[in-house]
Amino acid sequence: MFYPHTESERAEMLRSIGVQSIEDLFVDVPEKYRFPKLDLPPSLTEMEAVTLMQELANENYSTHDLICFLGAGAYNHYVPAVVDNLIRRGEFLTAYTPYQPEVSQGTLQAIFEYQSIIAALTGMDVSNASHYDGATAAAEAVVMAYHNFRGKRGKYIISPSLNPQFRQVINTYLSGYDNVSVAGPDELDPMSSPDELEQFIDMDTAMVIVQYPDFLGRIYDYAQLANKTHALGTLFAVVVNPLALALLKPPGEFGADVVVGEGQPLGIPMMYGGPYLGIFATKKEYVRKMAGRLVGETVDEQGKRGYVLTLTAREQHIRREKATSNICTNQGLIALASAIYVSLVGKQGLRQVAELCYHKAHYAAQKISQIEGYSLCCNAPYFHEFIVCCPKPVEEINAHLLEHQILGGYDLGKNFPSLDHHMLLAFTEMNSRDDIDLLCDVLAEVAND
Amino acid sequence: MNIPQNLKYEKTDEWAAVDAGKVTIGITDYAQSQLSDIVFLEYLVATGDDIKKGDVIATIESVKAAAEVSSPVSGKVTAVNDDLIQTPEKINTDPYGEAWLVKVEDVDVGDLSSLMDAASYENYCQERGH
Amino acid sequence: MTEPTIYEMSVAGRVGMKYPQPDVPLSPLPDDMLRRDLPLPELSELEVVRHFTNLSSKNYSIDGGFYPLGSCTMKYNPKVNEETARIPGFTGTHPLQPIETVQGNLILMYELQNWLAEISGFSAVTLQPAAGAHGEYVGVMIIRAYHRDRGDLKRTKILIPDSAHGTNPATSAMSGYNVVPVPSDARGNVDLEALRTLCTDEIAGLMLTNPNTVGLFDENVLEVINIVHQAGGLVYGDGANFNAVLGIVRPGDLGFDVMHFNLHKTFSTPHGGGGPGSGPVGVVEHLVEFLPGPLVDVIKEGDADDYPLFGFVEPPKSIGRVKSFYGQFGMHVRAYTYISMHGAAGLRAVSEHAVLNANYLLSRVRGKYKLPYDRICMHEFVVEGSWDDAPDIRALDVSKRLMDYNFHPPTNYFPLIVHEALMIEPTETESKQTLDQFADALLKIAEEAHTQPDLLKSAPHNTPIGRLDEVKAAKELVLCCWIPEDIE
Incomplete structure (x- = not known):
């Protein structure tokens, strides 16, 4: 399809190789299995393929058709035109890992700037070039803690209000190691205060992991928990929404050793769950324990400033089975997108977006709390998500909302039996006051049905 | 290639200087040249630790490679060369002198007899090519 | 020219993106939870566009040229x-x-x-x-x-x-x-x-x-x-x-x-x-x-x-x-x-042409570069980037010199079992003309390795930046932009 060869060129090339036909190049392949017949649909031209893809997309209801109040780890934010326009440049899009720095300064400097932005937002000393997504970044934080204590501390304390998918991925990653366990949270109510975690920390605890704002939208000051964690030599990891950090105290200020998070809110489309961006930042003293690529500043022979991949001796291509992670690529283009987004939106704009989310959520909460049958379930300050206790099963309410072109909130009963009939609603700068008022009207209608 | 006559050598490219029951350990000139520019050293043992022959006592990173240093002898660590943490490049410039890594006492004498002398180590390096 | 970083370009008070005023009543912010400063850059939209466009021009890419990075399959990425x-x-x-x-x-x-x-x-x-x-x-x-x-x-x-x-x-x-x-x-x-x-x-x-x-x-x-x-x-x-x-x-x-x-x-x-x-x-x-x-x-x-x-x-x-x-x-x-867009026949043709291209390129450089295994290859092959009669030259020098001929280098030093490996994967989307130009460059470099080795040792000469000091990068560990004092 995209190969340029003409018949005569093929013949000339085969002559140069010294074989009769292309088939002769495959003599090492066992004859019995050579050239299988593949059962695939007939090939399409570009015009036909575009039509087919458009038809598939038409089978979806997207947030261009629906008003979205669904969050729970992926958020509907505005992506400025500049972001996609720049990341589509072939020079970024069709380059690979910057192994040859002389011809990759664009990618390298962009990652260096990304690292700077993440360090600034999180209040940490260093950020790596990114992981696959927030969940795998959290799992890599746990693996880092394992290696930090050389496997001698086996306990990991995961907050019950951590995103359940993050917890699942952490559990999968931990299952590759012997003598490790996840302590505590099963016994805890997801609504409990983070102070409840303190009782589980001991000298065998490698890491405590909390979320900020947590999965239920709540904002806690973790300073006391961090102190208690550090007193026992344990590492303290905080999972963040980077957009919330435009407003809130950065985790570096209350003692985080590692900050990870889902970078999707920083200019990345929801795209049915990926590609997203795994944020990973830490303190200087753990930089060599951090998995993943890292870009550093240096100079060339003439003293000109330039950038290179650095500390590569930590990585799998050198350490092989001694490496602490097998990660190879980062999310290059997505990290670039978020760097462009933050550069454009800037210091004032990012704070503005965060405040818009905050105010819209609080307006909605106040209105919803007045609807008969619904009550707010917030025992702490919250950012742009909060829990509503509903008079009917969440699924039923959402079905009704959908009839009004509204994508309702996340059904918390799916993950937390104690939160049956509880919906997690998310608000962003994309939701107008009219949208929110409509949501409230329909919620009232369902309650009275 | 500098291979001092008075030292003993391990297959994993560590040297041992024996002096009345006390042993000083480092990595060889061959090892440092294979690693090239060394930028990082981390000790995995501390003064007072009992170590066994083959235990990893430090990891070394260069720009292009990483290596583990294992102890050629069993014994008790009496000193680690902390200065090297700040200046690991000394391992490149003076591997047998300033850049010693650890000192060990109460050494198991049997371990020493299994190490190579300078001539054997030189042959061993040549076999592996450069 | 050195491109400044976004932090160096930042000017306090500049705005790149405007957002609507809130259409809902404002709620009090949780004062004790708020951050005191937000050290992010402040740029105009044009500055952002120009900065990242300039950065992109410092990259080598498939859209710009031949990228035979072995094991990475750097084929054309269709725009559709x-x-x-x-x-x-x-x-x-x-x-x-x-x-x-x-x-x-x-x-x-x-x-x-x-x-x-x-x-x-x-x-x-x-x-x-x-x-x-x-x-x-x-x-x-x-x-x-x-x-x-x-x-x-x-x-x-x-x-x-x-x-x-x-x-x-x-x-x-x-x-x-x-x-x-x-x-x-x-x-x-x-x-x-x-x-x-x-x-x-x-x-x-x-x-x-x-x-x-x-x-x-x-x-x-x-x-x-x-x-x-x-x-x-x-x-x-x-x-x-x-x-x-x-x-x-x-x-x-x-x-x-x-x-x-x-x-x-x-x-x-x-x-x-x-x-x-x-x-x-x-x-x-x-x-x-x-x-x-x-x-x-x-x-x-x-x-x-x-x-x-x-x-x-x-x-x-x-x-x-x-x-x-x-x-x-x-x-x-x-x-x-x-x-x-390919279907069964199209996919088979992809592999056939990928293998054809690799074998053709191999046939063009055989004899001038040492082949650790001289067989019909599949979609890629490995040669040694060193010669007994050019003792100072290493595979890395060949790679850097290729940049002067406006090609991306092959994969270096992998696989580990081949001495001074150069691993070359042309992919099916490259034309015979491109392969010939690349082969000509490789042959020329093999000659230069013997006649003008300094040309290889000092390469690349035409890139935005020369060989970089990786030891300095690893020792000093500057991993973040300088943050202007006014936003500290």
């Missing part, structure tokens, strides 16, 4: 993929929407799972892994789950050929296995005698890249797989080199038990300067129950009136989730577009 992946009906879907509202996404994923299974000869495919290394991890965890499920706990070792990519041993270690290297024989195949000796009842499996990392199809692949199976082990296929065998042979037919795909290599999704990749994993029938969930399946059959309903299912003995949601969906859209 970028269009289809941006159809609003895809980009605007939330991953937790009710399945009834995202049937288009689910049909796409379901068919892609099936197509990849058909192309590779496996029973089922998960699209969840985010990259090749992530797919490897899933594959090895499945092997582990399989043995544990049978109560076979003594299998603690994974065999890995000495030519393997570093991710193979790193993956095995992450999955709790000890790594045992397997030597290669003089023809570049797995050494069968050594393999037989190593195959005890303690091995969980073998990770095999075929075609292997020197670009050769293992002549004894059936025997290799048989030996491992006889010992009760499973065979993992590293799909890094799948571009050589589309429609040529199906790994599942050869007896591989599990394999990962690299959508960003074989199926043309862009490399993006190092990701996002996508690393789906295929397995044979008896491993399907261990796949990471969720998988897409038909959950309600259709009839005369209704379409089938697609949804998610959880394999009963799943190794567990390895990523949020369902994988790098944007990459699935691109790969789906690519496969739909």
Whole structure:
């Protein structure tokens, strides 16, 4: 399809190789299995393929058709035109890992700037070039803690209000190691205060992991928990929404050793769950324990400033089975997108977006709390998500909302039996006051049905 | 290639200087040249630790490679060369002198007899090519 | 010219993007929770556009030139993929929407799972892994789950050929296995005698890249797989080199038990300067129950009136989730577009031309560069970038000199079993003219290595920047921009 060869060129090339036909190049392949017949649909031209893809997309209801109040780890934010326009440049899009720095300064400097932005937002000393997504970044934080204590501390304390998918991925990653366990949270109510975690920390605890704002939208000051964690030599990891950090105290200020998070809110489309961006930042003293690529500043022979991949001796291509992670690529283009987004939106704009989310959520909460049958379930300050206790099963309410072109909130009963009939609603700068008022009207209608 | 006559050598490219029951350990000139520019050293043992022959006592990173240093002898660590943490490049410039890594006492004498002398180590390096 | 960083360009008070004023009453902010400063850059929209455009011009890319990076399959990334992946009906879907509202996404994923299974000869495919290394991890965890499920706990070792990519041993270690290297024989195949000796009842499996990392199809692949199976082990296929065998042979037919795909290599999704990749994993029938969930399946059959309903299912003995949601969906859209434009015959032609191009290039440089294994190669080949009669020159110098001829260098120093390796993968999308120009450059450099070695040692000469001081970077560890004092 995209190969340029003409018949005569093929013949000339085969002559140069010294074989009769292309088939002769495959003599090492066992004859019995050579050239299988593949059962695939007939090939399409570009015009036909575009039509087919458009038809598939038409089978979806997207947030261009629906008003979205669904969050729970992926958020509907505005992506400025500049972001996609720049990341589509072939020079970024069709380059690979910057192994040859002389011809990759664009990618390298962009990652260096990304690292700077993440360090600034999180209040940490260093950020790596990114992981696959927030969940795998959290799992890599746990693996880092394992290696930090050389496997001698086996306990990991995961907050019950951590995103359940993050917890699942952490559990999968931990299952590759012997003598490790996840302590505590099963016994805890997801609504409990983070102070409840303190009782589980001991000298065998490698890491405590909390979320900020947590999965239920709540904002806690973790300073006391961090102190208690550090007193026992344990590492303290905080999972963040980077957009919330435009407003809130950065985790570096209350003692985080590692900050990870889902970078999707920083200019990345929801795209049915990926590609997203795994944020990973830490303190200087753990930089060599951090998995993943890292870009550093240096100079060339003439003293000109330039950038290179650095500390590569930590990585799998050198350490092989001694490496602490097998990660190879980062999310290059997505990290670039978020760097462009933050550069454009800037210091004032990012704070503005965060405040818009905050105010819209609080307006909605106040209105919803007045609807008969619904009550707010917030025992702490919250950012742009909060829990509503509903008079009917969440699924039923959402079905009704959908009839009004509204994508309702996340059904918390799916993950937390104690939160049956509880919906997690998310608000962003994309939701107008009219949208929110409509949501409230329909919620009232369902309650009275 | 500098291979001092008075030292003993391990297959994993560590040297041992024996002096009345006390042993000083480092990595060889061959090892440092294979690693090239060394930028990082981390000790995995501390003064007072009992170590066994083959235990990893430090990891070394260069720009292009990483290596583990294992102890050629069993014994008790009496000193680690902390200065090297700040200046690991000394391992490149003076591997047998300033850049010693650890000192060990109460050494198991049997371990020493299994190490190579300078001539054997030189042959061993040549076999592996450069 | 040195491009300033976004922090150096930042001017206090500048605004790049305006947002509407709040249309709801303001609520009090939680004062004690707020941050005091926000040290982010402040730029205009044009400054941002110009900055990143300038940066992009410092990159070498496939769109700009020939990029023969071995094992990375730097083929042309069709522009139409970028269009289809941006159809609003895809980009605007939330991953937790009710399945009834995202049937288009689910049909796409379901068919892609099936197509990849058909192309590779496996029973089922998960699209969840985010990259090749992530797919490897899933594959090895499945092997582990399989043995544990049978109560076979003594299998603690994974065999890995000495030519393997570093991710193979790193993956095995992450999955709790000890790594045992397997030597290669003089023809570049797995050494069968050594393999037989190593195959005890303690091995969980073998990770095999075929075609292997020197670009050769293992002549004894059936025997290799048989030996491992006889010992009760499973065979993992590293799909890094799948571009050589589309429609040529199906790994599942050869007896591989599990394999990962690299959508960003074989199926043309862009490399993006190092990701996002996508690393789906295929397995044979008896491993399907261990796949990471969720998988897409038909959950309600259709009839005369209704379409089938697609949804998610959880394999009963799943190794567990390895990523949020369902994988790098944007990459699935691109790969789906690519496969739909090729069909069976088109995919076979992809591999045929990839192999034709590699062998042609090899035929042009044979004799001037040392070949560790002189056989018909597959989609790539390895030469040595050094000569006995040019003692100062190393493969790295050849690579840097290639930049002066406006080519991206091949992969350097990999695989480790070849001295001063240069690993060259042209891909099918390059024309004979481009291959000839590249071959001419390689031949010229081989000559320069003998006549003007300094030209190689001091290369590159025409790039935006010269050879960089990597020791300084690693020692000083400057990993962040300078932050202007006024926003401290």
